[in-house]
Amino acid sequence: MSTTTTPTGKLTRLQKTRNFGICAHIDAGKTTTTERVLYYTGKSYKIGEVHDGTATMDHLQDEQDRGITIQSAATTCPWTRDGIEYTCNLIDTPGHVDFTMEVERSMRVLDGAVVVFDGKEGVEAQSETVWRQAERYGVPRICFINKMDKIGADFQFSFDSIGERLGAKAVPVQIPIGAGHEFEGLVDLLAMKAFYFTGDMGSVVEEKEIPDELKELAEQKREEMIEGACDVDDDLAELYLGGEEISNEQITAALRKGTLSKEIHPTFCGSALQNIGVQKLLDGVIDYLPNPTEVPETEGTDPDDAEKRLTRPHDENAPLSALVFKIVNDAHGDLTYVRIYSGKLTKGTRVLNSNNGKKEIVSRIFEMHSKDRLARDEALAGEIVAVVGLKNSYTGETLCDADDSIVLDRMDFPDPVISMSIEPATAGDKEKLSNALGTIRREDPSFQANYDEETGQTIIAGMGELHLDIITTKLTRDMKIGVNVGQPRVAYKECITGSAEARGIHKKQSGGRGQFGDCTINVSPITEEEAEEQELKWEDGVVFVDKIAGGAIPREFIPSVGVGCRNTAISGVLAGYPLLGVKVELTDGKYHDVDSSQIAFEMAGTLAFKEATKKAGLQLMEPLMKVVVTTPDEFFGNVTGDLNRRRAIIVGDEERGVVRIITAEAPLSEMFGYSNSLRGMSQGRASYAMEPLKYAAVPANVAKTILENQEG
């Protein structure tokens, strides 16, 4: 093994840990691969004689029978490689593109990933999304070309598609023996041996000589692998070019280095369904994916000074820092999954939630296995555990030592793009609904539920029609709550298109003490990124800059102008949708010794903001979705014609055998009920995936209708 060791040559606990995820395009075989991983690691756990909970074949069978997939957000599964037992934490990553947010949150806490591809299809549309997400989070990846037993499976095609479609450098570390019905095993290009998987569920790994007919290809691919390793390791390249003998350890070390630096992706093959290759893939997880000390130190900010960056070493003796990444509500209450980055989490102690300043008691700590949970007294840096007892800690928040606190960088949660009203069907459902919405909100940060004081309605909001559909089904079917829901509505936003200046004067004289506030502001458009670059604080979409000179407005009233502007922005100026991306510069003002107050300046701010933004030009913005439709060629015309009518812009069209893959950008408002109409126009043979892309200006004629309807 190539991992650096302690001075005594022994691997440290953290060096024997892998936090990884399996991600894939829907249907590529993620669930099947995960089940096999849990099966094989469950077996080795039994052999390890650590505890009596046996993760046996029955359990897997049971799960298969009931057709449910692994529910745990993270599962601990030990794996033995070269006689050393490693602890792997397998983090669940959902495969459905409507749950992009779920993928994001797991990417945040895993250190490496296995990306599964379909051996016949190679890289598919959604694999690209998953791949880019992993890239964005800097997650090192190895590739598994699955389904090599499928008719038409083609290792080389799938392998090449990684380069062609993802622009990524795959390096073969295996080649398949046969394909389709003839797929029997694989050749390991390091060992230069053939491997076959026999016995119960393929649990016996047999090593044999490479079949004669594959020897030449194996030599050739081994060269390719070595060249891949040399590309990322100059010393190795020098030895290789000098014609010197290089060892397998040196090649593995270079491949590992290149994987960690995300330059290359060692590529495996197999068939999870036919039990071929998964154990070798697990060896690959150990060999090539990083341990927690090999990823950059965790970063965050000082809770008392948002400007101050802090880091935490991957060290159990450092102060505690841990990130809540998922909450699952089960029969026993909330299970809070946390990734510990530094320090220790100890049962029965109090920790600080640095996001909300509340102290939390860690009542119990569990290591989650596929079948059962193992109670722990303590969990250490690098581990992923589930905690019971936390009352006020939600996804994305940090737990830390009260006297050495840090706020870890938050995960990005996209804003909801769709909303609808929801009401309890009967008085008896009222409280149940409110509690249930609270629970769902805790589990799913991309979901929102707000009570609208003005209308007395509860509004739920999420990432798409399907997202809200799933939530209402969960309420009615699983939680048995009667609800009435309204029509889904698009979450529009407002923005300004230019710059303008305006003055706001709030003056009231009605006997007694009057009210007086007078301010002049400039407004101009700014994006959140620009605000960040200019080190300006972005609050509710508004950036407020104080440019008052010579005390024209006393210091204590200046922030009030900002509050007035922000509150107005939140409720919108054009049509009641949040107005985002406004830079407000307070340039001048007047005050009165007696009559001026914070509230008067807030009012003045509101008046000035309304007028300035109107002068600057207001624009309605709508969410655009990225839509990828896969359709048999014969329906291509129907599908694109329909997309055009929905104001979609087609940005990509690709032929894949007999299917066409169309990528389009379409306004969400035009995509309601799309699944039904797509089914109708393709005899049920086309499928699609959709995710929020960005906000864009609503065309003037459409905006006019929306505004008119609102007034009506």
Ligand SMILES: Nc1nc2c(ncn2[C@@H]2O[C@H](COP(=O)(O)OP(=O)(O)OP(=O)(O)O)[C@@H](O)[C@H]2O)c(=O)[nH]1
């Ligand atoms: N032929 C073949 N089929 C496989 C293999 N692995 C999985 N499948 C099948 O492919 C289908 C999808 O597999 P899953 O494991 O559910 O795929 P997934 O990526 O988890 O899909 P989602 O859960 O829908 O995201 C199932 O019918 C599997 O039986 C394989 O190695 N070979």
